Every structure is written in structure tokens, then in C-alpha cells.
Amino acid sequence: MKKFTCREIMNGDGGCDMEFAGAEMMDVASQCGQHVAQTTNEAHRPMREMMTNPNHTKEDQTKWFAWFQGEWDKKADL
Secondary structure (H helix, E strand, C coil): CCEEHHHCCCCCCCCCEEEEEEECHHHHHHHHHHHCCCCCCCHHHHHHHHHCCCCHHHHHHHHHHHHHHHHHHHCCCC
8 A cells, every 4th residue: 555645646736735545556546636626726726637638638648647657666555
């Protein structure tokens, strides 16, 4: 199991200190995605816009998931 803050998942580009934990990377990413989708504040706008941008390509999504996989792999298990 690993734990990430919203800010870590957003790569320091906004976010907050809410924590998400899970045994699988996709579980944690999904938890944070739901959290971000429910926000309306400026701190979460970069990720919210990325998630809802109609011009967001599969390549953009793949690039983000590859980055987060690298962060996941570096993070120590709890």
C-alpha cells in the first residue's frame, strides 16, 4: 500500500494535502480524480482542466500515467 497527497499527484501544480492510499496505482489515481472532479477551487483547476479538456489526447493521458507510474514505483510501501 502506498499513500500520495493530491499535491504530489498533481506534481506540485496546485492541489491540496488530502491523502489517498491504495495497493494499486490506478486505485490512488482514481480516488484523486474523483476528488479533483468534485472541487471548484483554483488550487485544483490545472488537473480539473486536464481531466475535462476535450482536446486532451490519449497521448496526453498516456504521458501522465507513465509519469505517475514512475512516482508510484519510487514511493516506499507503507
